Amino acid sequence: MTFAAPMSSKEARQMIRNNEWVKPTAGVANGYTQANLVVLPKELAFEFLLFCQRNPKPCPVLDVTESGSWEPSMVAPGADLRVDLPKYRVYRNGELTEERTDIIDLWDKDMVGFLLGCSFTFEHALVNNGIPVRHIQENCNVPMYKTNIPCVKAGRFEGPMVVSMRPIPHKDVVRAVQVTSRFPSVHGAPIHIGDPKLIGIHDIYKPDFGDPVTIREGETPVFWACGVTPQAVAMEVKPDIMITHAPGHMFITDLRDEQLGVL
Amino acid sequence: MTFAAPMSSKEARQMIRNNEWVKPTAGVANGYTQANLVVLPKELAFEFLLFCQRNPKPCPVLDVTESGSWEPSMVAPGADLRVDLPKYRVYRNGELTEERTDIIDLWDKDMVGFLLGCSFTFEHALVNNGIPVRHIQENCNVPMYKTNIPCVKAGRFEGPMVVSMRPIPHKDVVRAVQVTSRFPSVHGAPIHIGDPKLIGIHDIYKPDFGDPVTIREGETPVFWACGVTPQAVAMEVKPDIMITHAPGHMFITDLRDEQLGVL
Missing domain, CATH: 3.30.2040.10 (PSTPO5379-like domain)
Incomplete structure (x- = not known):
């Protein structure tokens, strides 16, 4: 009897980056923590981080990128939030305008990426x-x-x-x-x-x-x-641009679920 | 046999605000959570909040004020961070320049106050x-x-x-x-x-x-x-101005210690 080696988080992200997996991520790289993505312009970043800080149950922050960086260095060093999710949603002035499989051309030097824990x-x-x-x-x-x-x-x-x-x-x-x-x-x-x-x-x-x-x-x-x-709340602010993961198409971190247990 | 009613957090802050207690706060309003204070200009607020987010063990955030507001609305509604601590330290360009019992004239519309949990x-x-x-x-x-x-x-x-x-x-x-x-x-x-x-x-x-x-x-x-x-780290950045509590002269919140237990 043999078992297939389980997929690592890095292998899963590479597969997604290559557009070989444009589907929901439930069950992919099992045991690795998946995360919600919200990308906002730096101008809103402090207030949004403060909102998360004040509402930790709906908005549990796993990582935040430096302004302009697409690397979530705490939870997935080397990853690229512009290409490592299978599907993105782009909102302009609070309205969904498109779905895409990468956001390379939208990530300018003022973008900040927030990764929030998921259920x-x-x-x-x-x-x-x-x-x-x-x-x-x-x-x-x-x-x-x-x-x-x-x-x-x-x-x-x-x-x-x-x-x-x-x-x-x-x-x-x-x-x-x-x-x-x-x-x-x-x-x-x-x-x-x-x-x-x-x-x-x-x-x-x-x-x-x-x-x-x-x-x-x-x-x-x-x-x-x-x-x-947080997505619903951010939408009400009608930012010039906001980018999120498409529902179910999450970011796969290098954290193992069990590492998040407080005791 | 009679017991003196224990002092509430609000009574303690009023006493401190009136300069009737210019001493360390250990043991004052026992059972209420006390907090470290760091005040920084808004220009540094996002990066400092991100630093706290990434280093939650040394920098556990209890509350952050809106830019320009001195009210820690989450942990002590109605309180005033400019007068409700017994003693403050003012640092300019990373150097301690003075100690005072209020910071009313230093708190301009760009100041953000951070309250951090204490041991x-x-x-x-x-x-x-x-x-x-x-x-x-x-x-x-x-x-x-x-x-x-x-x-x-x-x-x-x-x-x-x-x-x-x-x-x-x-x-x-x-x-x-x-x-x-x-x-x-x-x-x-x-x-x-x-x-x-x-x-x-x-x-x-x-x-x-x-x-x-x-x-x-x-x-x-x-x-x-x-x-x-966080104070040591912030000092290295040499902000134009940074204000903290004087050692041991903490802010007394309305939280009870036991409310902070995760289970």
Whole structure:
């Protein structure tokens, strides 16, 4: 019996850089931490970093590039944020204008790249603890909702928190809190357990983003802060230009998920 | 038997604002989290915040003001960083030029205030866990040392990490790691246990800052990242102006220490 050697983060990025993988990255280079990308002009960088600092649950910062540099030197030395994601979205004045597979010609000396933790990491931890993740079972996107919970304002950045929801069996809810609390740099502990109305969600089967999932008898909806929040908030500022990853087409870092555990 | 009502953080700040307490703040408004202050011009704010982001153990950010505002709205709404610390130090071009009890006339519209976690919080946790803290027992300053561990550079900010040392009985070392790991926003887990030479400290009885303390038979020196690091690093950049708290004369926030525990 033989096993294929698992792909490393560097091999995965090379494959993506060569345009040999223009698909969602879930399951690619398994065990390596994947990240959300937000690219903004330097003029907005301090206020956006401050927004992340003040709202660490929806905006957990993994790395920030020096102004003009495309290298995330903390989490993937040698990588190039202009080409190492499979698909990008370009927003101008808050409107999606195009999708592309590289952003070389858009990255001028004033661009700053932000990598934010994503829920894949804590979902692996849940699964490894025997707690099922419904949207993985149902092979669809996680359901996401705008809430009535305001983020803490920073400069021009403000808006409501977006959350993702996973139905958890009653007996596993406490363990789910413990397991995800270990990973504050990828959204961490839930922000709400139970009644969706208490956080301004009126129909759990009509998410604002992603797909609805089944909530079975004996399960409680559990809500985590979601990485869509900073994108939604940044969009409201209508920057001349903002670039993000396309949904599901993440950046693969050299960090291993388990390294992000606080204890 | 009667107890005096313990002083609240707001009462303590009012007393300090009125210049009725121009002394170190250790033990004042016990249980409330105290913080280091660094004030820098906006031109340096993004790079300094990035430096803190990249070096969270020596530079754990508790709050950052909006550019020009003196209100730390996250940790002490209504407070005024220009008058609510008992003593300030003013540095010009990297040189200490004066100490004062307020900085009202120095805080122009370009100033940004950073509040960073301080070791008082985890020391309370150690003491509450029955682990003695030597410099408290010996009624002196904690010993601090420059190490050979480089901080991660951000823009113009770079330099070695400064650490503080507490001798811990062998039997308590594991518990000391656990207890302080709960508090990442106030330096968190140690960065080194044991032989000082391994981190570039050649004489444990000659600290670079603070006072030497006794290391008894059966004790191990344990080293934590220290909040002096960002000040030392910022000084090297020689900003036109930088303002900090005077040593031991901290800002008292409305946070309770226990609220900073991650689990």
